Amino acid sequence: MLTIWGRLNSHNVKKVAWFAEELDIPYVRHDVGGAFGMDTAYLEKNPNALIPTIEDGDVVLWESNAILRYLAARRGADRFWPTDPSERALADRWMDWQFGYADAQRDAFLNLIRRTPDQRDAAAITRSAAACSKQMAILDRYLAETPWLSGDAFGIGDVPMGVYAYTWFTLPIDRPRLEHVEAWYARLRERPGYISQVMIPLS
Missing domain, CATH: 3.40.30.10 (Glutaredoxin)
Structure with missing residues (x-):
């Protein structure tokens, strides 16, 4: 096991x-x-x-x-792991791209979830939220072309950013309207494993 x-x-x-x-x-x-x-x-x-x-x-x-x-x-x-390297790489790239997004989101998450209100750095939260929005706009442009980060079907490329998307939509920060990211997130929320393992209270 x-x-x-x-x-x-x-x-x-x-x-x-x-x-x-x-x-x-x-x-x-x-x-x-x-x-x-x-x-x-x-x-x-x-x-x-x-x-x-x-x-x-x-x-x-x-x-x-x-x-x-x-x-x-x-x-x-x-x-989930296509034998064609080019097909596999299309999803795989989003797994590495997620690290840049994680850096953008870190200050907002730490300040709003892990710190008490008197410990929070409002300027850091604002900068972090803006950086997240910039990254998510890139994601939105890609998702306008395909339903999943892995292509036509859910795949491994959707997992890392799928986890961070839940935090993005849950944090009390300003977010732009990103139609394609929102539609992708709605599809993620239909997956039982996502609901049980990802959509838990932030802490």
């Missing part, structure tokens, strides 16, 4: 837990990180002191997007 190590209120853990649901992989998840801490046994698996980490038989792997690629290649067959 697949083992996932990491607390579910982490964006990166959400990616892996949601994708395991999409692949219908039996798994168990253990809370690690944040308030749950990390013991020596965990740090032996992941010396970076980050989450998530998975164990799949003899395979121990960390870095969330590397885990997604591994699971897609091992368990997703051509549906």
